[in-house]
Amino acid sequence: MLKIQTRDLNLFYGSFQALKNISMEIKANKVTALIGPSGCGKSTYLRVFNRMNDLIPNVKIQGDVMIDGENIYRSGINIDELRMNVGMVFQKPNPFPKSIFENVAYGLRVNGIHDKTEIEESVVNSLKQAALWTEVDGKLNKSAYELSGGQQQRLCIARALAIKPSIILMDEPASALDPISTAKIEELIHQLKSEITIVIVTHNMQQASRVSDYTGFFYLGELIEFGKTTKIFTKPDNPHTENYITGRFG
Amino acid sequence: MNHLENEINKLKEEISGMWTMVISQLSNAREALMNFDKDLAAEVLFKERMVDVYELKIDKDSESILALYQPVASDLRFVLAVLKINTNIERIADVAKGIAKFVAKSPKETLNQELLTAGRIEELFAMLQSMLSEVFSAFEEENPKLAFKVFAKDELIDKITRSLDDTLADYIRKNPSEIHETMQIFSIVRKLERVGDHCSNIAEEIVFCTEANVLKHSKKKKLKNS
Numbered sequence: 001m002l003k004i005q006t007r008d009l010n011l012f013y014g015s016f017q018a019l020k021n022i023s024m025e026i027k028a029n030k031v032t033a034l035i036g037p038s039g040c041g042k043s044t045y046l047r048v049f050n051r052m053n054d055l056i057p058n059v060k061i062q063g064d065v066m067i068d069g070e071n072i073y074r075s076g077i078n079i080d081e082l083r084m085n086v087g088m089v090f091q092k093p094n095p096f097p098k099s100i101f102e103n104v105a106y107g108l109r110v111n112g113i114h115d116k117t118e119i120e121e122s123v124v125n126s127l128k129q130a131a132l133w134t135e136v137d138g139k140l141n142k143s144a145y146e147l148s149g150g151q152q153q154r155l156c157i158a159r160a161l162a163i164k165p166s167i168i169l170m171d172e173p174a175s176a177l178d179p180i181s182t183a184k185i186e187e188l189i190h191q192l193k194s195e196i197t198i199v200i201v202t203h204n205m206q207q208a209s210r211v212s213d214y215t216g217f218f219y220l221g222e223l224i225e226f227g228k229t230t231k232i233f234t235k236p237d238n239p240h241t242e243n244y245i246t247g248r249f250g
Numbered sequence: 251m252n253h254l255e256n257e258i259n260k261l262k263e264e265i266s267g268m269w270t271m272v273i274s275q276l277s278n279a280r281e282a283l284m285n286f287d288k289d290l291a292a293e294v295l296f297k298e299r300m301v302d303v304y305e306l307k308i309d310k311d312s313e314s315i316l317a318l319y320q321p322v323a324s325d326l327r328f329v330l331a332v333l334k335i336n337t338n339i340e341r342i343a344d345v346a347k348g349i350a351k352f353v354a355k356s357p358k359e360t361l362n363q364e365l366l367t368a369g370r371i372e373e374l375f376a377m378l379q380s381m382l383s384e385v386f387s388a389f390e391e392e393n394p395k396l397a398f399k400v401f402a403k404d405e406l407i408d409k410i411t412r413s414l415d416d417t418l419a420d421y422i423r424k425n426p427s428e429i430h431e432t433m434q435i436f437s438i439v440r441k442l443e444r445v446g447d448h449c450s451n452i453a454e455e456i457v458f459c460t461e462a463n464v465l466k467h468s469k470k471k472k473l474k475n476s
Contacts, residue, residue, distance in 0.1 A: 205320075205322070206320050209322065233322045233323060234322070234323060234326065234327075234462070235323065235462040236323055242323050242324060245322050245323055246254070246321070246322060246323055246324065246325050247252050247254060248252065248255070
C-alpha cells in the first residue's frame with residue numbers, strides 16, 4: 001500500500017534548485033533509505049514530508065507531495081496535525097531538559113491529553129516500543145541528560161512514538177552513536193516497521209542495506225535510482241549508483 | 251583507486267597465478283601420461299602442494315575482503331565468483347594430480363598406445379586444455395561471450411565420454427587380459443569429463459560476475475548463447 005508519493009517535486013532555496021523533478025512512491029510499513037553524497041538533496045527531500053523546509057526563508061516548492069492520498073502542501077492543511085502524524089528523529093539526540101518521563105509525556109500534553117493514567121500508560125508503552133523501558137524502569141524522574149547518547153536517541157524515538165505517528169523520518173539517526181547503540185536503533189527500526197512507515201537518510205551504506213526495504217539514490221538534487229534494496233545493492237541499473245555504492249564515485 | 255579496488259586487483263592476480271599453474275599442471279599431466287614420463291609425473295605431484303597453498307590464500311583473502319570491506323554489486327559478485335572459481339580450479343588440479351599419481355605409481359614403464367587411442371585421451375586433453383585457457387581469457391578480459399562458448403564444448407565432452415563407455419567395454423571383451431589397465435583408462439576418462447564440468451562451472455561464474463546473470467541449472471540459457 002502506498003503511504004507517501006511525490007510527483008515532479010522541485011524545491012528551490014532562493015535561486016538554487018535543491019530537488020529536481022523527484023517522483024517517488026514510498027510503501028506503507030516499509031523502511032525506505034535515502035542515500036547519496038553530501039548536498040545531494042536527500043535530507044531536503046526527507047524534510048518535505050513534515051514541511052520542515054517551511055521554516056527556511058525563501059524556500060519554494062513545486063509539485064505534489066501526497067501522504068495517504070492527501071496533498072500536504074494544499075492550502076488549509078493543519079501543519080500541527082501533519083507533524084503529529086509524521087514524527088522525526090535527528091542526527092544528534094535532542095532530549096528536552098526535563099525528566100525521562102516528561103520528555104515522552106510532553107507531546108501528549110501539548111496535544112491536549114491530560115488524563116494522568118492515560119499519559120502514564122502511553123509513556124510506558126512508548127518506552128517499551130522504543131526498546132528503552134528495561135533500562136529506565138524506576139528512573140523515570142531522572143533527567144534525560146543522565147542517559148547515554150544511544151539511550152537519549154531511543155528516548156527521542158519514544159517521544160515521537162508517544163503521539164502515535166504513522167510515519168517516522170530519521171535523519172542520520174545513528175551517525176553519532178557507538179556500534180552497540182547503532183545496532184539497537186537498527187533493531188528498533190526492524191521492529192517498528194510493522195506499525196510505522198520509516199524513511200531514513202543515512203551516509204552509512206551498510207546501514208542502508210541492513211535496515212531498508214527500498215533505497216533511493218540521490219545525486220545533485222536528482223533521484224538517480226529507486227528500487228528494492230536487494231536490487232540496488234546487488235545489481236543496480238544505473239552506473240552512477242554502482243559507482244557510488246562501490247565507493248568509486250567521482 | 252580505493253582500498254577495495256586494490257584488494258580486488260590483488261585477488262585477481264592471485265587467482266590468475268593459480269590458474270596459470272593449473273593450466274600447466276594439466277598440460278604436464280597429459281605429457282606424463284602420453285609419454286609415461288614418471289619424472290614429469292613426480293613434478294606434477296610436487297607442484298600440487300603449491301596449488302593448495304594458492305587455494306587457501308585465495309579463500310582467506312576473499313574472507314578478509316568480505317569481512318573488512320563489505321563489497322556490494324559488481325565487487326561482491328567478483329569475490330563470490332572468485333571463491334567458487336577457486337574451488338573448481340583446485341579440483342582440476344586434483345585431476346592432474348590423480349593422473350600423475352597413476353603414472354608415478356605404475357609398475358609399468360609404458361602404456362598401451364592402442365588403449366590410449368581407443369579412450370580418445372589425447373583428444374579429450376586437447377579439448378579440455380583449450381576450454382581451460384578459454385575460460386581463463388574470459389575471466390582476464392571480463393568477457394562473458396567467450397565464457398558462453400565453453401558450454402557447447404562441455405556438451406561435446408559429455409557426448410564423447412558417454413560414447414567411450416561402449417568403446418572401452420568392447421576393448422575389454424576383445425582384450426580380457428587388459429581389463430585392469432582399461433579400467434584405469436576408464437577412470438581417467440571420467441576424471442577428464444569432470445574437468446569439462448569444472449570449466450563449465452567457471453564459465454557460469456564469469457557470466458554471473460560480469461552480467462549478474464545466473465545460469466546455474468539452466469542448460470537452455472547456457473546453450474542459447476553458446
